[in-house]
Amino acid sequence: MAKAIDNCPIDHTLQQIAGKWKGPIIMMLLEHPNCRFNELEKLLPACSRRMLALQLRELVAAGIIAKKVTATVPVQTSYSLTPRGQQLRPVIEGMQEWGQQG
Template sequence: MTKQVENCPIESSLKQISGKWKSVIIFRLLEHPQCRFNELQKLIPECSRRMLALQLKELEHDGLISKTVYPVVPPKT
């Protein structure tokens, strides 16, 4: 029987980066800190657009990445 540790930072961190693509996305963003969505998709061609958008949204929600929208035409994030 295992005892669950409350407020364990390791467990919390693993929950935030769990999933097939989150760690790959973080790795690519460490290589290219300012990267547009399409550029990131080209760096991870195996990941679908929908999944990439979903994973980016979750990473942003968890505070692991930030999204900056620049006021230009066409819109740049």
């Protein structure tokens, strides 16, 4: 039985986007491309700074979002969805619609 789960594409997808804040982060980046960390903090006020940083780091590692650091003073960091992350649009929007139904 475990082998079936190991090879399940649905399980793989859920592992990549699992976490209380990953879905909302992806949704915010769909609506606000090239968003800076401070902007994401304002868009997700209930998410702690530490949790936001952790979730962003995991999404970058998964190849879902890209992190761009601009060498300015102060350093500016922005996040955007990669092409792979953009492919999640129908998944995230479908989850949003399903959740709104009750």
